[in-house]
Amino acid sequence: MPQTPVAVDGKMMRLIGCVSIDTLFVDIPDISNANIGSNVKFRGDQIAANVVAKAVNPIAYELFCNVNRVAFEYSKHAIS
Numbered sequence: 535m536p537q538t539p540v541a542v543d544g545k546m547m548r549l550i551g552c553v554s555i556d557t558l559f560v561d562i563p564d565i566s567n568a569n570i571g572s573n574v575k576f577r578g579d580q581i582a583a584n585v586v587a588k589a590v591n592p593i594a595y596e597l598f599c600n601v602n603r604v605a606f607e608y609s610k611h612a613i614s
Contacts, residue, residue: 538589541575542568 538549540560550559562568577583583594 538576538586539581541573541578541580543572544580546580 540547540549542560542562542565545565547560547562547565550561552558560574565572575581577586587594587596
C-alpha cells in the first residue's frame with residue numbers, strides 16, 4: 535500500500551505504511567500548510583479508482599465495497 539496515491543490540498547502524495555483500523559499516514563513533505571481540515575481525496579477527479587486499485591491490487595469495484603462510515607459526495611462530473 536505504500537505506493538497508493540492520495541491528493542492533499544490538490545497535490546499528489548503517497549501513503550506511508552498500511553492502513554490500521556481508522557488511521558493512515560500520508561507523506562506530505564511539499565505541503566507545509568497541511569493541517570486539520572486540509573482537503574484529502576483518495577479517489578475523484580485527480581485519482582481514478584483504477585489507479586488506486588493498481589497500487590493495492592484489488593479491482594476498482596472492491597475499493598467501494600463496505601465503505602459505510604464515510605460521507606460520499608456525488609457530482610455530475612464523470613470520474614475516469
